[in-house]
Amino acid sequence: MKKVFITLLLCAASTGIMAQDMANTLLENAIRKAFVLLRQDYQVLNEDDEPIGNKPALGCYGRVYTCGVRVDEDKFLVVKEFVAPWSNESIVKSEKRHPEVSYSGLLEQNTIDFEQIDVDVEGAEEQVEGHLYTVEGSETPGFTFDESAGKKKGYAVWLKASSPISIEKVPSGLKIEMLPFSITTKENNAVYELSEQPKGNVIGGAFIVPSVDGIGKIELHVNGLFEKRGGVWKFISLGKNEND
Numbered sequence: 001m002k003k004v005f006i007t008l009l010l011c012a013a014s015t016g017i018m019a020q021d022m023a024n025t026l027l028e029n030a031i032r033k034a035f036v037l038l039r040q041d042y043q044v045l046n047e048d049d050e051p052i053g054n055k056p057a058l059g060c061y062g063r064v065y066t067c068g069v070r071v072d073e074d075k076f077l078v079v080k081e082f083v084a085p086w087s088n089e090s091i092v093k094s095e096k097r098h099p100e101v102s103y104s105g106l107l108e109q110n111t112i113d114f115e116q117i118d119v120d121v122e123g124a125e126e127q128v129e130g131h132l133y134t135v136e137g138s139e140t141p142g143f144t145f146d147e148s149a150g151k152k153k154g155y156a157v158w159l160k161a162s163s164p165i166s167i168e169k170v171p172s173g174l175k176i177e178m179l180p181f182s183i184t185t186k187e188n189n190a191v192y193e194l195s196e197q198p199k200g201n202v203i204g205g206a207f208i209v210p211s212v213d214g215i216g217k218i219e220l221h222v223n224g225l226f227e228k229r230g231g232v233w234k235f236i237s238l239g240k241n242e243n244d
Helices: 016-032
Strands: 005-007 035-045 062-071 075-079 098-107 125-128 132-136 150-161 175-185 191-193 201-212 217-229 232-237
Touching (some): 016 150, 016 175, 016 217, 035 075, 035 150, 062 201, 062 217, 075 217, 132 217, 150 217, 175 232, 201 232
Antiparallel strands (some): 035 098, 075 132, 125 132, 150 175, 201 217, 217 232
16 A cells, blocks of 8 residues: 655755644645545435436536545545435335435645546445545555554644535535644544634545654554534544554
């Protein structure tokens, strides 16, 4: 498995603030490519697998936008809302009525058009029960997991849009915001409250933890995602194992 990493060559002249600015810039460039906007359209089908209740403006029953983070060789780490985009709707599955994903798309930063991707949500692999999943579909290798519990220090990386998010309008002006973030996670616990809610048009985010491996080499790992439920962002950690 390829690892996302950057090599920081900080010569003797690059000290103090200059060195920190250089490190931050390299980190941000390495991280930016791993964060994408994901779109899921879904329909509600009747017993004959015909769509019912589609909204004319959408061409589907509903749509959600979420943040995807590239992991492993070919996967995205996502929240439950991507795997089951109808989870916030009162849709009761039955023989006569059931939801189904009708379109999956990906939008990278600095691009304007969605690229349709082939994602099998039925084959999603659960990482944190009821919260985090991995799905195949990334054509670019990404972060490795940091699954250990304990004191963590790194960056909360938020994917944001320049305008309010609407299901009828593609979020524009995508950018990431990196903020220092630290937390102490506990074994067999996954959900944590945030001391402060993020500001702006937030789509989602992740906690990225750097680790030093050798002289000047920093490897980046993902310790979890931020998930919004009931209007409140919480941190969902992958670090449930006892730290050796």
